[in-house]
Amino acid sequence: MSAVKPLEAVARDRVGKGAARAVRRQGQIPAVIYGGGQAPQAIAIDLIRTRTLIYAGGFKTTVFEIDAGGRKTRVIPRDFQLDPVSGVPIHVDFLRVVAGQAIAVEVPVHFLNEDKAPGIKQKGGTLNIVLHTLSVEVAPDAIPDAIEIDLSGRDIGDTIHITDVKLPAGVTYTGEATDTVANIVPPTVLGAEVEAEEAAIAEAASAESAAEKAEGEGEAGEDKTEA
Structure with a gap:
């Protein structure tokens, strides 16, 4: 489990597109804290710090303690928006964390010991991942x-269903019990097909080059004869 991480913020008294643009010009990101039976709270958080947290991974499964002017609130990121061109974060939604209340999250799946799977190590099969998160x-x-x-x-x-997965204590899967997480598929012949196609292209190019060379030599001979 990730430790609770501190996150500094400042309260915002203005909302809307104009206010959001003003926040971004100051090197911050507009954000909102909602849920927990309380009114939404508009805040601004540091751009560089937030960008680092997002791209480090695990952002949406980390509990943060946001300190906005001495008012501390435990939250978990529910969603964030990135600029479609630059990839810079432009907005974050936080959900208040209420003691004793379970929340829905997407947890990444990590596969261990591929080198101990005969279908992959000895037979050249491929791990086909169906669910990257649960x-x-x-x-x-x-x-x-x-x-x-x-x-x-x-x-x-072999197929790995959700029923084959040992979930940590207190964790409940919210999908179907028949869901497939991954399977091991036979090696494909795509590599051999690509090699054959590349060889055919190279052979055709070589033949074309030889024909052009022969044609050029023929024209040169005709020029000498006419001279």
Whole structure:
């Protein structure tokens, strides 16, 4: 479980597009804290700090303690927006964390021991990941950093369903019990097909080059004869 991280903020008394643009010009990001039976609170957070947290990974499964002018609130990021061109964060939504209340989060899946899976190591199969994250409900103070799945002994044709996954205590999967997390598929012949196609292209290019060279030599010979 990730530790609670502090995050400095300032309260905003103005909202709207104009106010948001003014916040961004000051090197901050407009954000909102909502939920918990309280009115939404408009805040601004540091751009560089937020960008670092987002791109470090695990942002939406981390509980933060936001300090806005001495008023501390525990929250979890619910959503964020990035500029479509620059990738810079432009807005963040935070959900208040209420003690004793489970929340819905997406937890990443980590696969372990691929080198101990005969279908991958010895037979050249490929791990086909269907679910990169799992939708779960869990107490805010028990959110796992990741859900680990051991591939030891897995062979080609094996399918890993959600029922095969050992979830940490207090974590409940919110999807269907029949959901497939991953499977191991046979090696493809795509590589051989690509190599054959590249060889054919190279052969055609070589033949074309030879024909052009021969044609050029023929024209040169005709020129000498006419001379």
